[in-house]
Amino acid sequence: MDTNSKIKRLTIFITSIVLSTVSYGQTSIKEINLKAGEYKVGFNHYTINDSTRTYRIHNEFNNQLIERPIPVSIWYPAKIKDNDSEQLTVLNYLEILKEEEEWENLPNYFLLDWFPYLWNTPQNKAHLSEKLNAFSNPIFLDGSFPVVIYAPSYQSSSIENFALFEYLASYGFVVISSPSRGTDTRWLEGGTTKDMETQSRDVEFLLKEIHRYKNIDSGKVALMGFSFGGLANALTVMKNKNISAIVSLDGTERYNYAVLEKSPYFNLDRFSIPYIHFAQKEIPKEILTKDKIPEELNYKFQLYDSLKYSNIYRYRLHDLTHSYFSSFGVLFANRDTRQDKSDEKLMTSYSVLCQHTLQFLNATLRDEKTAIKFIENNTDENGFSKTLISKKRKKAIEKYFTYKDFNDLALEQDYQNLIPLYEKTIAEHPNLELQEGMLNTLGLRLSFNSKKKEQGVNVFLLGLYLYPKSANLYDSLAEAYYYNNDFKNAISNYKKSLELNPENQNAIDRLKQMNKDSR
Structure with missing residues (x-):
């Protein structure tokens, strides 16, 4: 069997193991027992188009191409007013399936019969009327909230983990998600590298979408994914530096590492953020x-074995099989009598999963001390039995600190107080080397921007602190002053440059010109 065949078979197993089951579950949202936080939860669903990609509606059986549609589901802390919005039921979420599965006009009474991951059982019918914590389309609560971008499992819906999303939103997080779908149509190829890169690009589309919301803190972003979505997210963090943490719900990066390696974007050194895998x-x-x-x-x-620069928290939930890492799975999936635990244990484990996810996000996006202690503790220290959940931990090794990293720090403080910053940084990273040429180029680049001339001078002053006998740096500092019409300081620094290098023709010419202009 070739590698592609193995990958496809493994993907099919991971994503459809539930099809081999023979019994039905009896669960409910209430019995999952997720204690909501202080915030009311709003929900909105809409579709936007990615004009950079084309797509075909498979069920229409034609060759017509359209702009790639991106259905977006978003949960957020909300302001609820009387009669302002409607409290959602499970049925409201399932109606979104009709759009995402491209059956918009399907009657609701077909929902449990139509889609292969839903079964028309008395237990599943009972779920449809369950009331949820979210309300439809209320206004965003004022504030600036961290955001979680979610990638669903193989070919699944944006709302597959709605109970977890509502739970996080009630604690002040925004969660935004879009469905997992193929490159050209609704259908994926079978868990290939192309499928992974397509879903990763959809996640990147959402990374752009969050900037539309003034209430989202785009500097505090985590990715979260279930199954194949975890694989896509692992790739995404190798391409994007503006992600602070990653959550994987039994992500396929554990099972299909070979798919990840085949991507041209594969780069383990760029995976250097906190990572939790359940x-x-x-x-x-x-x-x-x-x-x-x-x-x-x-x-x-x-x-896990290959990453060097990421703090990794690796958990195993001993009562949870793969299908039940989502709200859909817990509520609607058939049970496999060969291995599945009781419904009570499944709901307990799913609740534990949600609690650990919340604590990890509070630790990494909010730097909350109690949450940091929680994720650093062993599970029994947090009151959880090791027969329920166990943990491994791998600490990051210190990544080599480069001039680019220093420049990031300098940029954060707008290039002010650079010498104290350097002294502090070199004490922590004694191998740091700031090259004269880099400082010279950066100083000029800033100085030639009329809004950044002070910052440019500060860079040159740092450069001269490190290279006090550099004629070139004095000459460039003089150029910065000259360009910004500060001729007194320009003359002074051209002269210092000439003292170090009497053959500096640029300084000679500038001094002659300024002397002539002053007459």
Whole structure:
């Protein structure tokens, strides 16, 4: 069997294991027992188009291409007024499936019969009328809230984890999600690198979309994904530096590392942010043998072993199989009597998953001390039995600190107080080297911007602090003053440059010109 065939078979197993089950679950949103936070929750769903890509509606059976539609679901802290919006039910979320699955006009009474991951059972019908915490389309609460961008599992909906999303929004996070869909149509190829890169690009589209919202703090961004969405997110953090943390709900980056490696964007050195991965329970040997699944699926995690610069928190939920890392799975999936735990244990584990996710996000996006302590503790220290959830931890090694990293720090303080910043940084990173040429180029670039001339001078002053005998730096500092009509300081620094290099023709010519102009 070739590698692609193995990958496709593994993807099919991970994403559709529920199809082999023979019994039905009995759960409810209320019994999951997620204690909501202080904020009311708003929900909005809309579709926008990515004009840079084309797409075809598969069910229309023609060759017509349209701009790629991106359905967007967003949960947010909201201001709820009387009669301002309607409290949502599970049915309201399922109606979104009709648009995302490209069956907009499907009657609601077909919902539980139409889609392969929903079953028309009395238990599932009972879920449809369950009231939820979210309200439709209220206004955003004033403030600036951190954001979580969610990538769904293989070919799944933007709302597949709605209970978790509402829970996070009630604690002051914005969650934004779009469905997992193929490059050219609704259908993916089978978990290929192309599929992964397409979903990663959809996540990047949402990274741009969040800038439309004044209530989102775009400097505090986490990615979260379930199953195949975890794989797409692992790639995304290798391409984007403005992401602060990543949450993986039994992400396929653990199972299909080879797919990740094949991407031209693959770069482990760029994966240097805090990373939490929740894994399913060990798959029984009986199932591995019968379904011809590699035994290494239970223990191999090449990404975890390979990452150097990321603090990694690796959990295993011992009562949770893969399908139940989503609200859809807990509520609607058939149960596999060969390995699944009771409904009560599934709901408990899903609640534990949500609680740990919240604490990780509070720690990494808000720097909350109690949350930091929580994620650093062992699970039993936080009151959870090791038979329920266990943990491994891997600390990042210090990444080599470069002049680019220093420049990021300088930029954050608008190039003020650079010498104290350098002294502090060099004490922490003694291998830091700021090259004379880099400082010279940066100083000129800033100085030639009339709004940044002070910052440019500050860079040159740092340069001369490090290279006090540099004729070139004195000459460039003089140029900065000359360009900004500060001729007194220009003359002084041209002369200092000439003292160090009497053959500096630029300084000679400038001094002659200024002497002539002053007559």
